[in-house]
Amino acid sequence: MHPAFSVIFLTTLIGAGQGLFLALYTGQLYSLARLLPVQSESFYALGSIIALALLVAGLVASVFHLGRPERAWRAATQWRTSWLSREVIALPAAMGLILLYGLFHYLGWTNPLFVVSETLPVDITLIVGALATLASFVLFLCTAMIYASLRFIKAWHSPLTVANFLFLGIASGFMLAAALSAYMGTELVAFYGTWAVIATLLGGVSRGSSLYRNSRFRCKVDMQSALGVHHAQLHQKAQGFMGGSFNTREFFHGKSEAFLLMIRYLFLLLVFALPVLLILLAYLLESSRLPVAAFAIQYIGLVLERYHFFTEAKHPQNLYYQSMA
Amino acid sequence: MTQLALVIDLNVCVGCHACVTSCKEWNTSGWAGPMTDLRPYDEDPSGTFFNRVQTYEAGIFPNTETYHFPKSCLHCEDPPCVPVCPTGASYKREDNGVVLVDYDKCIGCKYCSWACPYGAREIDEKQRVMKKCTLCIDRITDLSLAESLRKPACVLACPTNARLFGDVHDPNSEVSVAIREEGGYQLQPEWGTRPANHYLPRRKTRIQIHEDELVRADNPLKKEQLPTPEAGETLDDVAW
Numbered sequence: 001m002h003p004a005f006s007v008i009f010l011t012t013l014i015g016a017g018q019g020l021f022l023a024l025y026t027g028q029l030y031s032l033a034r035l036l037p038v039q040s041e042s043f044y045a046l047g048s049i050i051a052l053a054l055l056v057a058g059l060v061a062s063v064f065h066l067g068r069p070e071r072a073w074r075a076a077t078q079w080r081t082s083w084l085s086r087e088v089i090a091l092p093a094a095m096g097l098i099l100l101y102g103l104f105h106y107l108g109w110t111n112p113l114f115v116v117s118e119t120l121p122v123d124i125t126l127i128v129g130a131l132a133t134l135a136s137f138v139l140f141l142c143t144a145m146i147y148a149s150l151r152f153i154k155a156w157h158s159p160l161t162v163a164n165f166l167f168l169g170i171a172s173g174f175m176l177a178a179a180l181s182a183y184m185g186t187e188l189v190a191f192y193g194t195w196a197v198i199a200t201l202l203g204g205v206s207r208g209s210s211l212y213r214n215s216r217f218r219c220k221v222d223m224q225s226a227l228g229v230h231h232a233q234l235h236q237k238a239q240g241f242m243g244g245s246f247n248t249r250e251f252f253h254g255k256s257e258a259f260l261l262m263i264r265y266l267f268l269l270l271v272f273a274l275p276v277l278l279i280l281l282a283y284l285l286e287s288s289r290l291p292v293a294a295f296a297i298q299y300i301g302l303v304l305e306r307y308h309f310f311t312e313a314k315h316p317q318n319l320y321y322q323s324m325a
Numbered sequence: 326m327t328q329l330a331l332v333i334d335l336n337v338c339v340g341c342h343a344c345v346t347s348c349k350e351w352n353t354s355g356w357a358g359p360m361t362d363l364r365p366y367d368e369d370p371s372g373t374f375f376n377r378v379q380t381y382e383a384g385i386f387p388n389t390e391t392y393h394f395p396k397s398c399l400h401c402e403d404p405p406c407v408p409v410c411p412t413g414a415s416y417k418r419e420d421n422g423v424v425l426v427d428y429d430k431c432i433g434c435k436y437c438s439w440a441c442p443y444g445a446r447e448i449d450e451k452q453r454v455m456k457k458c459t460l461c462i463d464r465i466t467d468l469s470l471a472e473s474l475r476k477p478a479c480v481l482a483c484p485t486n487a488r489l490f491g492d493v494h495d496p497n498s499e500v501s502v503a504i505r506e507e508g509g510y511q512l513q514p515e516w517g518t519r520p521a522n523h524y525l526p527r528r529k530t531r532i533q534i535h536e537d538e539l540v541r542a543d544n545p546l547k548k549e550q551l552p553t554p555e556a557g558e559t560l561d562d563v564a565w
Contacts, residue, residue, distance in 0.1 A: 001439070065434060065435075066432050066433055066434055067431075067432065067433015067434070067435075067448060067453030067454060068431065068432045068433045068453050068454060069432070071412070071430065071431075071432045072432055074411075074412035074413070074414075074430055074432060075411035075412050075432055075434070076411075077411070077412060077413050078408075078410060078411050078412060078413050081408035081409070082408060082409050082410060082411045082436075083409070084409065084411040084434065084436050085411035085412075088411060146436070149409075150409075150439055150440055151405075151516070152405070152440070152441075152442040152516060153439070220515050220516075221442070221513045221515055221516070225512070225513050225514070225515060226512060226513055227381060227392065227394060227512070228510045228511075228512055228524050228526065229335075229381070229383055229392060229526075229527075231383035231384060231390075233383060233384055233385055234381055234382070234383050235381065235382050235383075236379065236380070236381050236382075237380040237381060237382050237391070238379055238380035239377070239379055240342075240345070240374075240377030240378050240379045240380075240396070241372075241374070241377065242370070243369055243370035243371050243372075244369060244371050245371060245372070245374070245447065246371075246373075246438070246446075246447040246448050247444045247447065250435065250438060250448075251444065315439070315442075315444070316442040316443075316513065317441070317442060317443060317444025318444075320379060320396060320443075320444055321444070
């Protein structure tokens with residue numbers, strides 16, 4: 001498939017945004033259980049604004065993918081059958097809830113509404129945060145299922161696609177949370193850094209598995225099935241046109257194997273190896289700059305990772321466009 | 326239920342592209358139009374087509390056979406492009422099974438083209454919506470036309486009658502009989518999309534001729550060359 005930068009930025013930006021929110025809420029839950037020191041409201045508010053900004057940026061990027069963005073509202077109607085439609089609903093839902101979460105923290109509405117079992121004080125941010133967490137996970141699922149549900153594209157049609165979107169989104173979000181805590185000078189750097197490393201390693205396992213899987217399988221259909229001509233040697237002589245077409249532009253990446261191999265090694269380095277190393281170094285050196293660098297490097301790596309994700313997909317329609325004449 | 330479809334006879338198609346041009350001519354000015362061309366007379370021309378004729382070669386020279394392969398939307402009975410559409414712009418008509426795009430609802434997200442294993446859908450760069458073969462829906466449902474003209478433009482244009490049009494659910498229709506009796510098949514049946522359009526395979530017409538049928542023992546033109554029978558007259562000699 002041809003990698004569309006609008007979709008690459010959409011999926012990486014909202015992944016980081018959702019991950020950042022999940023990091024904030026995880027921090028709040030830990031502090032509620034007195035495992036972590038309680039953070040200032042401004043930390044949650046600023047974090048939520050950044051998460052929201054990432055989601056909005058992703059939404060803006062997605063608009064460039066549409067031919068008719070002015071009709072995009074219609075895309076919410078087919079949620080019964082289309083994962084894309086479900087994403088169109090889940091994204092604004094997550095954005096709204098994260099906005100409310102940040103707003104309530106900013107306004108300081110943290111007086112407990114009620115106390116469960118005399119130990120767990122429940123305030124409005126905890127409830128909204130739980131809903132936003134649910135929305136974030138649903139959004140991860142929807143985004144990934146857009147690709148994983150296409151049964152003709154075998155490279156994507158796998159639970160590994162969902163795992164990759166989930167783990168890599170969470171990894172970049174926690175990485176950003178670590179960067180934010182380091183920048184704001186809170187004590188959560190080690191906490192977020194640890195979880196970011198864990199998510200990155202989980203993502204490394206799932207992404208490595210999908211790379212391995214995609215390097216080995218054969219497509220279910222071949223030229224014989226595509227044409228219904230059962231001859232061992234079939235060659236295309238003409239595509240039916242002399243210039244290009246949508247079919248030759250949308251479904252081919254047009255990049256060499258060597259280039260893609262370079263992209264693969266680069267993203268493996270930038271997404272997995274370097275950020276983990278930088279977080280480790282930051283922990284040892286107690287640096288406040290290195291987590292920021294770790295996030296930035298991992299994000300660039302994720303853009304490359306998503307680029308590679310698109311080039312991995314081999315569409316069966318390409319069987320009809322084997323050679324120009 | 327009616328399921329309109331094309332049956333394309335690869336045994337007869339000569340690859341003249343008359344179906345391609347007639348399709349473009351009818352549809353660019355009709356309900357499904359325009360079918361925009363980009364840079365038609367410049368470098369790197371591009372354009373929207375509902376139907377293309379591709380050419381394939383089977384075998385290695387000199388033992389080759391050429392296949393001209395017209396390719397358009399197959400109007401699947403279980404179309405994978407329809408459920409993925411986020412706006413409901415892609416739909417399959419209940420009454421005749423034709424898969425269509427509502428240009429007023431389409432947002433041009435291209436997701437349906439990803440979901441079609443046949444590459445039957447193309448985005449119109451100018452109108453920025455997804456387009457595809459409509460089986461000339463504005464023609465086949467136009468009751469003001471004579472019944473013989475209520476067929477897709479490609480079918481009417483085909484000079485070798487390689488394209489048949491009809492209801493594949495009606496067992497007595499021309500297309501059903503052709504599929505049944507001439508070995509009609511579907512493309513990429515592995516996916517379970519059940520394309521309504523079928524293709525008829527190349528067919529060889531052979532007759533069995535035995536050696537003695539080529540050489541007539543009693544051929545009068547070869548009388549002198551015939552070996553003399555050893556034991557008097559044969560039945561052949563007296564037959565005439």
